[in-house]
Amino acid sequence: MTALTGSSAATLSAKVGPILLAALLGIGIVAIAGHGQAHVLHDAAHDVRHATGFPCH
Amino acid sequence: MPRMTYVMRRVSPATDMYMKLISSALFAGGAAGLLAGLLQLLFVQPVLLHAELYEVGTLVHFGAGAxxxxxxxxxxxxxxxxxxxxxxxxxxxCGYGFLLVAAMALAEGRSTVPNGRTGIVWGIAGFVVVQMLPAFSLAPEVPGVAAGDVYDRQVWWGLTVASAAVALWLIAFSKGWTSWAAAAVLLFAPHLYGAPEPDYFAGTAPPEVAALFAARSLGSGFFAWSVLGCVIGFLWARAEKASQEQAPV
Incomplete structure (x- = not known):
């Protein structure tokens, strides 16, 4: 049974780490690319922020 | 003994899960981001550049340049x-992809294994949470628009997205009127409280341009999020099928 993989056999402990990592990566990327107010970052992402509905400036 | 060797080389369920989440988020994020970028360039950018002509004064709404x-x-x-x-x-x-795979992995066991079609439902739910509901009170802003303080708007945006995510989760996976009532409160509370507003309206672009911009922004997001969910669902169904075929009998 230990060789079984995939969602059906994934225990909670095996899921917690990957889910936390994915959530943190998602929040981090969206926070920096969508909301970071550093000048260069803001200018580079300006059009995308407007087009995606993020508060821009 | 080749089969034995193969079984020994199988990665642990946790490693398998890391690979599944990260690879599907990046692959689907790349595909959906590419589509979002193309939609932006084709449909949103012309409206944005048009609005900027009003922002810098090349065109004047109701003015001498009318x-x-x-x-x-x-x-x-x-x-x-x-x-x-x-x-x-x-x-x-890719960031949206990571958030979506985290939610989909959390829902495993409560929901059917996603595929390309049900993945679209996940994608649309993501669109509702991250773009449509914030836009309900904080419409996508055309350049030159008057707006409240940017930090206040970002905080409101973050809280609205978080409460919308919990609300949709309750609607999808909880039963009973208490959960649904809580979901309704979470959905509407940020909008009853209200998004930060400017002290006075001083937007330079005509309402026709601003309305088209908001509609194009939301429409592009809808298509891109649908593809994001679809690709993640497709990859998960494929991974699930592969893991079942490879499992020792």
Whole structure:
């Protein structure tokens, strides 16, 4: 049974780490690319922020 | 003994899960980001550039320049500017992809194993949470628009997205009137409280341009999020099928 993989056999402990990592990566990327107010970052992402509905400036 | 060797080399369920989440988020994020970038360049950017002509004063709404054509030609492609837009779309949709796979993995066991079709439902739910509900009170802003303090708007945006995510989760996976009532409160509370507003309205672009911009922004998001969910669902169904076929009998 230990060789079984995939969602059906994934225990909670095996899921917690990957889910936390994915959530943190998602929040981090969206926070920096969508909301970071550093000048260069803001200018580079300006059009995308407007087009995606993020508060821009 | 080749089969035995193969079984020994199988990765642990946790490693398998890390690979599944990260690879599907990046692959689907890349595809959806590319589509979002193309939709932006084709449909949103011309409206944005048009609004900027009002922002810098080249065109004047109700002004002396009102006799200028309402829809002047705008540059088709600006390499650096549009390249950055494409890059940031891909980056942001990879971020959305990570959030979506985290939610889908959390729902495993409560929901059927996603495939390409049910993945679209997940994608649309993501669109509702991250773009449609914030836009319900904080419409996508055309350049030159008057708006409240940017930090206040970002905080409101973050809280609205978080409460919308919990609300949709309750609607999808909880039963009973208490959960549904809580979901309704979470959905509407940020909008009853209200998004930060400017002290006075001083937007330079005509309402026609601003409305088209908001509609195009939301429409593009809808298509891109649908593809994001679809690709993640497709990859998960494929991974699930592969793991079942490879499992020892």
């Amino acid at each position: 006799s200028a054509p309402a829809n002047p030609a705008v540059p088709v492609l600006e390499l650096t500017r549009d390249g950055l837009s494409l890059l940031f779309n891909i980056l942001i949709y």
